[in-house]
Amino acid sequence: MKIKYTKMQGLGNDFIVMDNREYGFSVEKLQEMAKRLCTRKLSIGADGLMAVNKADGDADFRMVFINADGSIGEMCGNGARCMTRFAYTNGIAGKKMTFETTAGNVEGEIEEGRLVAVALNNPEIVEFDKIATIDGVDYTISYVELGNPGVPHGVIEYKGLEDISREDIFNLGKYLRYHEIFPKGANINFYDITGDSAAVVRTYERGVEDFTLACGTGSASVGVVLYLKELVKSNKIKICVPGGELFIEIGTNEENEITRLMLIGDTNIVAEGTVEDEDLVL
Numbered sequence: 357m358k359i360k361y362t363k364m365q366g367l368g369n370d371f372i373v374m375d376n377r378e379y380g381f382s383v384e385k386l387q388e389m390a391k392r393l394c395t396r397k398l399s400i401g402a403d404g405l406m407a408v409n410k411a412d413g414d415a416d417f418r419m420v421f422i423n424a425d426g427s428i429g430e431m432c433g434n435g436a437r438c439m440t441r442f443a444y445t446n447g448i449a450g451k452k453m454t455f456e457t458t459a460g461n462v463e464g465e466i467e468e469g470r471l472v473a474v475a476l477n478n479p480e481i482v483e484f485d486k487i488a489t490i491d492g493v494d495y496t497i498s499y500v501e502l503g504n505p506g507v508p509h510g511v512i513e514y515k516g517l518e519d520i521s522r523e524d525i526f527n528l529g530k531y532l533r534y535h536e537i538f539p540k541g542a543n544i545n546f547y548d549i550t551g552d553s554a555a556v557v558r559t560y561e562r563g564v565e566d567f568t569l570a571c572g573t574g575s576a577s578v579g580v581v582l583y584l585k586e587l588v589k590s591n592k593i594k595i596c597v598p599g600g601e602l603f604i605e606i607g608t609n610e611e612n613e614i615t616r617l618m619l620i621g622d623t624n625i626v627a628e629g630t631v632e633d634e635d636l637v638l
């Protein structure tokens with residue numbers, strides 16, 4: 357069977373995207389496919405696989421997100437931005453759309469050309485300053501889930517982050533990612549504040565088991581923590597990730613609760629083609 361796919365990336369967080377309404381693969385089958393197709397060097401290679409499924413409710417469609425290791429992600433911020441572009445480009449939805457994810461409904465909007473904004477799920481869990489002990493050393497780390505259930509995110513300050521290498525924080529990222537204080541495991545977002553409303557972020561991702569070049573829900577989780585702790589001066593936060601720049605815009609109600617969480621940034625359609633992997637058994 358010939359399967360059409362589009363390879364996309366949002367600030368270097370890369371995805372294989374397909375319209376599964378044409379094929380009707382089960383989620384289990386998509387998980388199996390993701391494991392193979394996302395493997396770099398042996399197959400197409402990506403951080404995750406996304407599929408458009410029919411919506412259960414009255415949204416435009418449902419986005420299924422599978423990590424590179426075959427595990428299901430509740431949501432994916434950069435994925436949702438790429439998905440918005442994919443759905444618009446392929447006539448699945450208009451410039452403004454709503455789609456279902458495990459974390460809840462997400463709104464996507466084509467801003468201009470490649471620039472895409474999504475309204476992420478609002479924070480459902482925010483726990484400041486939990487303590488994770490590793491080899492007798494205490495690390496202070498906040499926990500955030502956007503939506504219910506949301507992608508699990510740990511948010512930890514790391515001074516001088518811009519100037520350190522992947523190797524310097526790889527093991528810490530890995531240990532925290534599996535730490536017992538996180539029942540679902542967690543993506544670990546290291547941040548350093550670099551301006552009045554700016555930070556650098558590096559994310560060690562669950563399901564990729566390495567740092568990615570960008571993580572949307574992770575960057576937004578950092579934004580949420582910095583905003584609620586009043587560590588930034590405005591509700592528009594610039595997040596510098598290895599793949600480029602993401603913008604977080606936070607809207608609040610009179611009680612200062614977050615009621616709108618926008619993630620804005622570039623998207624790139626890299627290639628379109630058919631899956632030919634001879635080792636993939638369908």
Ligand SMILES: N[C@H](CCC[C@H](N)C(=O)O)C(=O)O
Binds near residue numbers: 573
């Ligand atoms: N890169 C994604 C997060 C993928 C979720 C995944 N790593 C998980 O924990 O299931 C983002 O832009 O939000």
